[in-house]
Amino acid sequence: xxxxxxxxxxxxxxxxxxxxxxxxxxxxxxxxxxxxxxxxxxxxxxxxxxxxxxxxxxxxxxxxxxxxxxxxxxxxxxxxxxxxxxxxxxxxxxxxxxxxxxxxxxxxxxxxxxxxxxxxxxxxxxxxxxxxxxxxxxxxxxxxxxxxxxxxxxxxxxxxxxxxxxxxxxxxxxxxxxxxxxxxxxxxxxxxxxxxxxxxxxxxxxxxxxxxxxxxxxxxxxxxxxxxxxxxxxxxxxxxx
Amino acid sequence: xxxxxxxxxxxxxxxxxxxxxxxxxxxxxxxxxxxxxxxxxxxxxxxxxxxxxxxxxxxxxxxxxxxxxxxxxxxxxxxxxxxxxxxxxxxxxxxxxxxxxxxxxxxxxxxxxxxxxxxxxxxxxxxxxxxxxxxxxxxxxxxxxxxxxxxxxxxxxxxxxxxxxxxxxxxxxxxxxxxxxxxxxxxxxxxxxxxxxxxxxxxxxxxxxxxxxxxxxxxxxxxxxxxxxxxxxxxxxxxxxxxxxxxxxxx
Numbered sequence: 001x002x003x004x005x006x007x008x009x010x011x012x013x014x015x016x017x018x019x020x021x022x023x024x025x026x027x028x029x030x031x032x033x034x035x036x037x038x039x040x041x042x043x044x045x046x047x048x049x050x051x052x053x054x055x056x057x058x059x060x061x062x063x064x065x066x067x068x069x070x071x072x073x074x075x076x077x078x079x080x081x082x083x084x085x086x087x088x089x090x091x092x093x094x095x096x097x098x099x100x101x102x103x104x105x106x107x108x109x110x111x112x113x114x115x116x117x118x119x120x121x122x123x124x125x126x127x128x129x130x131x132x133x134x135x136x137x138x139x140x141x142x143x144x145x146x147x148x149x150x151x152x153x154x155x156x157x158x159x160x161x162x163x164x165x166x167x168x169x170x171x172x173x174x175x176x177x178x179x180x181x182x183x184x185x186x187x188x189x190x191x192x193x194x195x196x197x198x199x200x201x202x203x204x205x206x207x208x209x210x211x212x213x214x215x216x217x218x219x220x221x222x223x224x225x226x227x228x229x230x231x232x233x234x235x236x237x238x239x240x241x
Numbered sequence: 242x243x244x245x246x247x248x249x250x251x252x253x254x255x256x257x258x259x260x261x262x263x264x265x266x267x268x269x270x271x272x273x274x275x276x277x278x279x280x281x282x283x284x285x286x287x288x289x290x291x292x293x294x295x296x297x298x299x300x301x302x303x304x305x306x307x308x309x310x311x312x313x314x315x316x317x318x319x320x321x322x323x324x325x326x327x328x329x330x331x332x333x334x335x336x337x338x339x340x341x342x343x344x345x346x347x348x349x350x351x352x353x354x355x356x357x358x359x360x361x362x363x364x365x366x367x368x369x370x371x372x373x374x375x376x377x378x379x380x381x382x383x384x385x386x387x388x389x390x391x392x393x394x395x396x397x398x399x400x401x402x403x404x405x406x407x408x409x410x411x412x413x414x415x416x417x418x419x420x421x422x423x424x425x426x427x428x429x430x431x432x433x434x435x436x437x438x439x440x441x442x443x444x445x446x447x448x449x450x451x452x453x454x455x456x457x458x459x460x461x462x463x464x465x466x467x468x469x470x471x472x473x474x475x476x477x478x479x480x481x482x483x484x485x486x487x488x489x490x491x492x
Contacts, residue, residue: 015406018436101406130404155431156258156458163259180431180463182262182271182456206433210466217274217462 002230003212004036004240006126007152007175007200010059011042011052022059024204029065032208035230036065036240038094038126044071045098057090064241069094069126073102074110084117092123093237100128100153106137115141124148124236126175129158139165139172148173148236150198156181159188166192173236175200176228177211185218185228194224198232244479246277247308247486248461250370250397250427250453253299254285263457265302265309271454272308275461278483279308279492283340283370285457287314296326303335310490312340312370317354318347324361331365337490338395342372343381351381359389368393368489370427374401379413386421393489395425395451399441402432411437418445425489427453428481429464438471438481447477451486 010022020042029037039060044052049071060068070092072084087095095118097111104111118125125142129135129151135158142149148171154162155178166172177200179185188197201211215228234240255263262271263285272280282303287295292314303311313330315323330336339362343350350371359369373379373396382394400414411434418424418441426441426449441450452468454461468478486492 016408016412016434016436018434100404156256156260159259177433178431180459181258181260182267182460183260184460187259187261202433203435205435207435207467207470209470210433210463213462213466213469214460 001226003032003034003199004230004233005034005201005203006038006150006198006233007177007202008037008039009042009205010039011055013042013205014046018205020204026063028203028208032212034065036067036233038067038069040069040071040096044073045101049073049076053087053092057092067237067241068092069096071096071098072114073098074104074108074114075102077110077114079110079113079117081117084114084121088121088123094124094126096126098128099130099134106134106141112141115145118147119145122147124150126150126152128153132157132161135161135165139169142171143169147171150175152200153178155179159184163188163191166196172196173198176215177202177206179214185215185220189220189224194220194227195232197228198236199229244276244482246275246452246465246482247490247492248277248280248454248456249395249451249486249490250429251280251282251456252285252288252458253282253302254295254457256285256458258458260457265304268309268456269307271456271461275465277308277461279310279486279490281310281312281337281490283312283314288340288342289345292316292319292326293322296330300330300335305335310337310492311335312338314340314342315358316346317341317352317358320354320357323358327358327362331362331367336367338368338370340370343378344372344374349381350378351384356385356388359385359392363389363392368395368425370395370397372397373414374398374410375403376400376410376413379410379417382424383417383421386417386424390423393423393425395427397427397453398430399426399428399437402430402434408434408437412440415441415444418449422449425449425451425485427451428467429453429455429459431459433467435470438467439473442473442477447473447480448485450481451489452482
């Protein structure tokens with residue numbers, strides 16, 4: 001089956017010794033025959049998002065498998081609308097927030113402005129779920145703004161929150177890397193539909209086959225697996241380059 | 242999956258999350274789907290609520306002919322009851338170890354009460370599976386391993402992970418296991434940090450690393466995928482998936 005991965009990174013990881021280089025990412029893409037990845041430089045998470053965005057664009061320009069994701073760090077964002085419009089014009093296909101590393105709350109003025117400024121940009125927003133209630137606040141602030149929100153890093157503790165929210169919020173999606181209960185895919189497919197589930201692995205920080213095997217061995221239809229592994233993301237991005 | 246698997250960390254029963262694959266039939270289905278030859282289960286009810294009810298229900302559901310064995314769960318808040326439970330179940334061949342969860346009981350691993358339970362259960366010569374999810378938990382297991390050299394301790398979740406993304410918990414667990422030959426590492430956890438299995442194999446050796454799924458809370462595929470993706474030899478994978486547990490639990 002074709003694979004598109006919404007959750008990959010490259011660069012340098014300062015918190016422990018691990019090879020996160022672009023070369024490592026590409027070797028994993030080739031090993032696991034991944035067709036497309038959304039990817040972003042870790043420089044955006046740990047150092048400076050403007051420089052990180054430049055690096056992301058530069059490496060993605062040379063390889064059609066790599067789809068550039070921009071980041072905005074609310075701790076440094078001054079609320080400019082032009083800056084966000086520029087991201088779209090320059091070819092970024094999504095925006096990612098590194099809530100898992102940057103520790104700001106959702107109820108935070110620069111972030112609330114960013115949520116507003118993303119209106120009309122048609123860029124999916126990727127956010128890492130860091131605990132109970134975060135998803136509820138994100139949905140409250142992004143409802144009706146016209147762009148999809150993909151929650152990354154959701155495990156068993158996020159399932160009920162996602163299911164309850166997604167029924168009334170069609171812009172909400174869930175990424176698969178930590179969907180680790182024995183019947184998460186069966187439950188989500190039944191309750192909210194497979195169209196709301198987007199495959200992601202977190203490589204090279206994570207082991208790839210955990211995420212893949214959970215989809216491959218799920219007791220859902222082959223059609224649902226194809227949607228989750230590839231076509232849902234393609235639809236969301238209105239086609240891959 | 243062509244490699245056979247023994248699951249050293251499984252549960253029977255419900256959790257307070259939307260999981261419906263929690264009965265014995267679901268466990269057997271999962272075992273079949275992932276080529277598991279045996280699973281050592283503890284009762285989720287005994288861990289999070291009532292050890293008497295939970296251990297009893299587990300006992301009534303065990304099925305060694307299908308490879309389903311048990312851990313008796315203890316709760317040091319109820320020391321005498323825990324001793325009774327230990328005596329009642331560890332004498333039976335269906336039970337292959339003791340399970341203790343420090344978080345749900347609120348009792349530290351290296352506590353006077355739990356040490357008393359270890360002394361009580363030591364003659365049965367069955368391993369202890371301990372939930373570890375902090376550096377303190379790891380230090381506590383180290384203390385016990387030093388004090389009870391003849392007892393085998395399994396560090397459930399290999400020390401666990403934490404929100405700092407540094408891997409310091411599982412790195413501490415690896416260090417402890419490399420120091421004490423009676424500490425085994427069981428590797429299931431929600432976070433999928435690449436490199437941890439390679440580091441464990443390099444520093445401890447694959448002979449004391451065990452596959453655990455944490456089903457019915459977690460999907461067996463989650464940890465199987467970690468091992469499949471890890472850059473270790475096929476022989477190491479076979480030891481982790483099957484051979485080590487077969488020896489430890491005498492299956």
